[in-house]
Amino acid sequence: MTDPQAAADPSVCYRHPDRQSWVLCQRCGRTICPECQILAPVGVQCPECVREAGGSVKWQPTGGSSLQKAARRRSRPRWVQNTLGLLHPDSNAPVLTYGILGASVLFWLIGFFTANLPATFLAAFPAKEIAWQVWRYFTSVLIFPAILDFRVVLSFLLSCVFFFLIAPSAERSFGRSRFLLVFASGAVVGSAASVVFGYDGYGFSGALFGLLAGFFIVQRSMGGVGTQLLIIVALNVVISIALGGNLAMLFGGLIGGGLAAFIIGRFEYRARSKPSTPIALIIAIWVVAIAAATVRLLAIAPAGVGG
Template identity: 30%
Template sequence: MSVEAAPVCYRHTDRESHIRCQRCERPICPDCMKSAAVGFQCPECVREGQRSVRQGRPLNFGPSGPVVTYALIGINLAVWALILIAPSVAHLLSLHLADYCSSQGYPRLGFDSAGCAAYGGTFAPGVWHGGPWELITSAFTHQQAWHIATNMISLWMIGPLVEQALGRWRYLVAYLVCGLGGSLLVVAAGPQVGYTLGASGAIFGLLGILVVLFIRRGLPLQQLGSVLALNLVLTFALHNVVSWQGHIGGLLTGLAIGALYAYTPLGRRRRILQR
């Protein structure tokens, strides 16, 4: 009866080995065992894996920090403070699909600007009736303290990651475009009565950008995916009090921006996007 020889390390043939690389299945000795996500790999497979994964840069903003994120938070807080002083400002900046008259804290429908003024109210034109600025300004408008607190905490946590990945000016443009995308879906599918406001659409857009960048760079999605899934569940569970159209519109816009930035083929268009 013949006895099969014990396997030996492929790099050290004088060493018996009963452990195999999880990637190439070659025998490896303890000196060649490199810890991997599952089991152990040989040094060559570890180096090959490191070359195939694009490494993200550390968050290093220099002495000034993520200034665009700080500026966006500051603008939102300044607008909120102005609304506390003059509540009627909220109606001028919020997104209205139809002309809106607010008098003594109550909405009054069917009034033009003259009729609203006669009632002593504040008139806000519909977005297509002379108020196109509302598509953007609504993303900087909050009324309740809990609303601006949750949005600004989210922006403070997510914004620096996107600002580092895209660069300051591209990040600023992406934030505004995501807010615009949320507003456009509100216009297309939102209620015809009332108004919407808040930075949630833009923040959902930043989440969408991060999801695409994580996928492109081979980074784990467990935590980010859990955050996004939780926010989507809350969006639809609370659809009577939040604008799901704004959230989904911002998210879809962010996914599109992330894909455009991350997957544009190398060449002139890529250089323009990443300049």
């Protein structure tokens, strides 16, 4: 039905005077909004012209689906809209950082009520019984022993603080996929190095140092010096030594993350390089590190997990 007020104003839809539009029906010339625009063999027509055509034109509002989707989005609760916004590929929010940090805290808290069950099944230990449990080199980064000891708790809290300060910037700078590759490389190589040198492998240290190495590689490739990063690395090493930390994991993470960042920068933007080349090379680093740890574990006498 034509609205008299809309008929006098050519800038609004003749059926919906509250909707501004500049699209005209190809038959009658009246203004129609997206909901009233119906696809015709040539251009769009209004609903009344379609009826007059005797149904020869397919009824398919051009903006109907988009309007319905927009309405559904508006009807969602605010927290759902915010969550979906964070997960959108174009979002700049460091969702991987938040997810990793949240999972680590959750596993740590669960450990207090389950006699360290997450550490028992997910951390890397120098014990022959876990020689073929390769998933531990990937999951150990999320694990920290649930022990009410001042030094252990302080070490966990400091790791979380440093990770929260460094990882979001790394995720935004690298992008989520590159961040995940560098992070995983630091975690895997760091955990494997821990096992090779006879230490328990767990916590953010290896992955965190891998991200720092990645930052350093990027800065050097852009002509920077990276002095601040070297100071941060040195500070973390000093803190780790003071708290009886695992230096094998720190330097293993540095090597793993640095190699991953170097490979990504070296091959990702080469014209002749396949997109899968950097990923294949990084996975090869993981395989070598895990193989070295496995050989080391098979060469030692059986021991209790965590012993």
